[in-house]
Amino acid sequence: MIHTLGFGLPRLGPNLEYKRLLEGFWSGLLSQEKLLAGLQELEGLRATAYREAVDLHPTGELSLYDPMLDLAVALGLYAVPAGELEAYYALARGKGALPLRKWFGTNYHYLVPRLPEKPRYEPQPGWFPYPVGRDADSGEGLPTLIGPYTLVRLAQNPPTSPTELQAHLEALGEAYAELLKGASGRPVLLQEPALILDGAQEDLPHLLRPYRLLGAQFPLVLLTYYLPLRPQVAEALAGLPLRGLGLVYEPGAPWPKVSSGTALVLGVIEGLSVWRTDLLRLRKDLGPLVEAGREVWLAPKAPLYHLPWKVAELLPPELAGRLAFAEERLRELALLKGLLRGEAPEEAQAWYTPPPTWDQSLPPPPPPRPPREVRRQAQKDLGLPPFPTTTIGSFPQTKELRSLRKRLRSGDLDQAAYRQEIQEAIRKNIRLQEELGLDVLVHGEPERSDMVEFFAERLERFYTTQKGFVLSYGSRIWRPPILFAPPRRREPLVLWETLYAQSLTHKPVKAILTGPITLAAWSYLPERVSFREAVLALAEALREEVREVAAHGIRVVQVDEPALLEKLPLRAEDHPGYLALVGEAFLRVVGDLEPGVQVHQHLCYSDYAALRPFLEAMDPDVVSLEGARQDGRFLEALSGLPLELGPGAFDVHSPLEAPVEEMLARLQTYLRHLPAERLWINPDCGLKTRKSEEALANLRNMVQAAQRLRELWSSSQGGPHADGT
Ligand code: GLN
Ligand code: ZN
Secondary structure (H helix, E strand, O other), X not given: OXXXXXXXXXXXXXXXXXXXXXXXXXXXXOOHHHHXXXXXXXXHHHHHHHHHHOOEOXXXXXXXXXXXXXXXXXXXXXOOOOXXXXXXXXXXXOOOOOOEEEOOOOOOEEEOOOOOOOOOOOOOHHHOOOXXXXXXXXXXXXXXXXXXXXXXXXXXXXXXXXXXXXXXXXXXXXXXXXXXXXXXOOOEXXXXXXXXXXXXXXXXXXXXXXXXXXXXXXXXXXXXOOOOOOHHHHHHHHOOOOOEEEEEOOOOOOOOOOOOOOEEEEEEEOOOOOEOOOHHHHXXXXXXXXXXXXXXXXXXXXXXXXXXXXXXXXXXXXXXXXXXXXXXXXXXXXXXXXXXXXXXXXXXXXXXXXXXXXOOOOOOOOOOOOOHHHHHHHHHHHOOOOOOEEOXXXXXXXXXXXXXXXXXXXXXXXXXXXXXXXXXXXXXXXXXXHHHOOOEEOOOOOOOOOOOHHHHHHEXXXXXXXXXXXXXXXXXXXXXXXXXXXXXXXXXXXXXXXXXXXXXXXXXXXXXXEXXXXXXXXXXXXXXXXXXXXXXXXXXXXXXXXHHHHHOOOOEEEEXXXXXXXXXXXXXXXXXXXXXXXXXXXXXXXXXXXOOOEEEEEOOOXXXXXXXXXXXXXXXXXXXXXXXXXXXXXXXXHOOOOOEEEOOOOOOOOOOOOOHHXXXXXXXXXXXXXXXXXXXXXXXXXXXOOOHHHHXXXXXXXXXXXXXXXXXHXXXXXXXXXXXX
């Protein structure tokens, strides 16, 4: 018996309906009634898309903002009376909003709830089944919830002892049972991706009882995805009274011995990549299972919201007929089911074409850069004052800049005119930074729409889609580019903008590049090419650029890697390999540089303990990190590292002006943990999302705080010239 199960079809809808509805409501253009009616309609559309392709699908996926928040509210973690959207959205995006975190190593985020101190939960039946789109599919969808284990593992305050874990899981088991009474008696999809994580095996004994309790009362389908379960975990789960056990299929691995009433829900279709699945091969692999008469549900290996809705544009020849987004993934399930039942329609036969070979032979990496002291000496002539000031790269992206890009795309503006405008923006940015008195300047990134897409547009073998939007969180969307062969530099990436900026000032200008890890992390990668291969190939393309930039006399180069920790592998056994990759990729990008070129690295994070080994491996001259939202003690995690550090003088995510005194106090805290000659002063990230006035006010205060700090410092050192000048 074979069925197909789709899940995670993008909330965005085929034409970004979701984004428009949410933003319409937030801006006051749409009433609550209209919002809910719109969502209901969208849920109807999604249900139709499911129904046309697959046998089974969830209902209630269309969150008002975030499914983790929905769950938290349904479990009574936050008091939100049913129907009070203002209170809900306050938790999602208001002043006291829950923190956002990346979800399972992807660029999709979730709101991180806090568990109650005491393991007591008060289920809110008004919030489950979820109030959105409830009746959109005439009661045929399977109710779905994120499961208790994933909730506790991903919370802000996960239990710290086995007893505490046990107590929470027991209480949650009861709370879920209460909520599920509202479900229709149909199989319930309990999504437990956390079961793939390290530690799940140790935690399992505490989980079996709650699962058993739920499984005895409801037809429970335990759904895991992203990675195959560890065999021991799969075996233990197979002994439960479940309606279905969902896991990523691994060719050749033994099947968990589920009982006859339990369906094997197999993740067989890709969910994180965009290449069509080799269905004929899968038919071969899965054949024996089907012949054995097992009840199998074919499913994707990941929720489909990591993909755009459907392939809806004319593709270049390299990609035509090779891509599958969410709708095509559903189609694949249907085709595979047909194949397994012995049908062999032409569409299924012709569905897949193998990829061209990835012919990238990498040159050897350069030798490590000379020791830090040699580099420091060679960089002295940059003439930087104590506590040098700089910014992270982007200046505010004004409406005018965005409209320029739109006009360029539509053909309304030609390249030459566009370039003129960009030059004008760079000129303004340089003038502003000189007036402010910053020390290391930037061109301001006016030409970049997005730090990955921009590079993808200038590299060959990347396809940047017109309509391939994916949800990041809330109503925030992005458009991942698709790498389909070894990347090549089509044209300089950052050269002319940087040189133009440098031509306008005597101060050093930093060339700013998105690093290879982030470029690979936020793109779709070629089929059968590992993350490692893609990263190193990208590093080589950047290496050429960096060499050229330096050959033109640029003295400071910055590599941005905001995705570094996000790509930390989910499993500890893969960490050493990742660390080595990060080190090698960085070396390939900057290792050819003369010691006199100062290499900066920007990382958005403040999880310094996790970063420490990476910083050691990369060994940049200067690192800028997030820090303005922490107290200075976090720097202890980096003590003893010889780096120069800019932990952030103000928080770029806040529209509020940070007064000079506040920044000064923060910088002084940093100095308790960092020798004075190694502190840099900068914002904690790019200024792209700020309004011009906001950025200006904070930069002005930052430069003043730096001046005050220099005065205080030199007087505490016994005079104005204590630094030897
Ligand atoms: N250079 C980029 C900027 O300033 C860095 C962005 C980031 O770290 N996310 O916008
Ligand atoms: Zn950043």
